[in-house]
Amino acid sequence: MNRTSPQPAIERDDNRAAPPLTVDLRSDTVTKPTAEMRRAMAEAEVGDDVYGEDPTINHLEQRAAEIFGREAAIFVPSGTMGNQIAIKIHTRPGQEIICESRAHIFNYEMAMLAHFSGCMARPIPAEDGVLTWPEIKKQIAPKTYYRAQTGLISLENTHNMAGGTVYPQRVADEICDQAHDAGLPVHLDGARIFNAAAAVKRPVKEITLKFDSVMFCLSKGLGAPVGSLLLGSRSFIDQARVYRKALGGGMRQGGILAAAGLIALEKMPARLRDDHDNARFLADGLAQIAGIRIDPAKVVTNIVVFDISGTGLNSVELSQRMAEEGVLANGISPEAMRLVTHMDVDRAGCARALQAIKRACERHATLRRTAQR
Ligand SMILES: Cc1ncc(COP(=O)(O)O)c(C=O)c1O
Numbered sequence: 001m002n003r004t005s006p007q008p009a010i011e012r013d014d015n016r017a018a019p020p021l022t023v024d025l026r027s028d029t030v031t032k033p034t035a036e037m038r039r040a041m042a043e044a045e046v047g048d049d050v051y052g053e054d055p056t057i058n059h060l061e062q063r064a065a066e067i068f069g070r071e072a073a074i075f076v077p078s079g080t081m082g083n084q085i086a087i088k089i090h091t092r093p094g095q096e097i098i099c100e101s102r103a104h105i106f107n108y109e110m111a112m113l114a115h116f117s118g119c120m121a122r123p124i125p126a127e128d129g130v131l132t133w134p135e136i137k138k139q140i141a142p143k144t145y146y147r148a149q150t151g152l153i154s155l156e157n158t159h160n161m162a163g164g165t166v167y168p169q170r171v172a173d174e175i176c177d178q179a180h181d182a183g184l185p186v187h188l189d190g191a192r193i194f195n196a197a198a199a200v201k202r203p204v205k206e207i208t209l210k211f212d213s214v215m216f217c218l219s220k221g222l223g224a225p226v227g228s229l230l231l232g233s234r235s236f237i238d239q240a241r242v243y244r245k246a247l248g249g250g251m252r253q254g255g256i257l258a259a260a261g262l263i264a265l266e267k268m269p270a271r272l273r274d275d276h277d278n279a280r281f282l283a284d285g286l287a288q289i290a291g292i293r294i295d296p297a298k299v300v301t302n303i304v305v306f307d308i309s310g311t312g313l314n315s316v317e318l319s320q321r322m323a324e325e326g327v328l329a330n331g332i333s334p335e336a337m338r339l340v341t342h343m344d345v346d347r348a349g350c351a352r353a354l355q356a357i358k359r360a361c362e363r364h365a366t367l368r369r370t371a372q373r
Pocket of ligand 1: 083189228
């Protein structure tokens with residue numbers, strides 16, 4: 001064919017049709033919007049959201065509130081903003097917030113607990129990132145004037161750094177019930193709550209209803225380019241609107257983003273099982289590689305965290321070797337790596353990732369044996 005002749009316009013179902021050159025398992029935040037999302041963005045009806053006049057944002061907020069069985073929802077630019085607005089509303093300066101020690105709100109939100117809300121974290125290490133009421137109860141400050149008071153309990157489901165783990169429902173329910181009896185609110189960092197719901201095969205509404213506020217992200221496994229929602233009572237969301245504006249989160253004609261978010265919310269939860277199956281495939285393969293430690297049974301959503309200390313490589317070295325083969329992944333400590341599956345990586349990409357990891361580990365083992373001779 002003449003190279004200069006115009007190519008027929010191919011209407012791709014989505015932008016995953018072209019095989020990716022790299023397999024990007026760094027995070028589910030790297031997903032690109034589908035063709036349907038891009039079309040919806042181009043055609044979105046918009047208005048000024050600071051005046052409450054963006055019909056697409058209003059629709060997204062209404063649908064999110066309906067799906068989660070809440071009075072109201074607010075569209076925010078990021079999960080971080082959603083979490084930190086919730087924390088600000090629930091607490092007063094000088095209070096403590098109980099969370100798991102690897103929680104995103106504590107480690108990756110720029111110390112905003114302190115900076116924005118004037119609070120301190122009371123982090124508790126918990127197996128698989130899943131806190132229990134007896135563990136929390138011990139850390140609630142006694143009600144005496146000379147101790148900083150506990151203002152909030154925040155849970156993370158799924159738990160990112162613990163490997164996408166999911167709260168057993170009775171554990172989350174007990175925490176909410178007991179906290180409420182003790183007069184404490186409970187916030188849910190549900191950045192990946194749809195992954196949790198897919199894993200336990202229950203609607204998000206059922207698994208989140210006891211929380212006072214819920215944040216979830218459209219921009220992770222659900223594939224939207226930008227955006228998260230914060231859910232709660234009408235008065236809670238009215239207050240959130242004030243803080244969102246104060247933080248510069250009034251997005252004017254943000255309906256362009258909400259249009260993609262609506263597709264993420266309505267259509268994408270149904271495909272998360274594929275990501276979970278791919279994560280399990282990775283975990284099963286990793287468990288076969290000498291020097292890697294992982295319990296595949298614990299991989300129930302789209303995040304795979306594994307220990308590489310037995311390989312002799314640290315996470316920087318392993319990720320460099322993987323990158324040379326076109327596979328991207330992040331270390332979460334010198335000894336631990338994280339792989340995150342999502343809609344832009346298929347089973348063949350996961351198989352390629354396993355091969356790259358296996359080759360890197362085997363080559364390093366051979367070099368070490370040769371050096372020891
Ligand atoms: C558990 C969890 N909460 C909150 C966030 C924050 O989301 P964002 O990156 O949109 O600020 C993330 C992001 O990775 C996350 O993993």
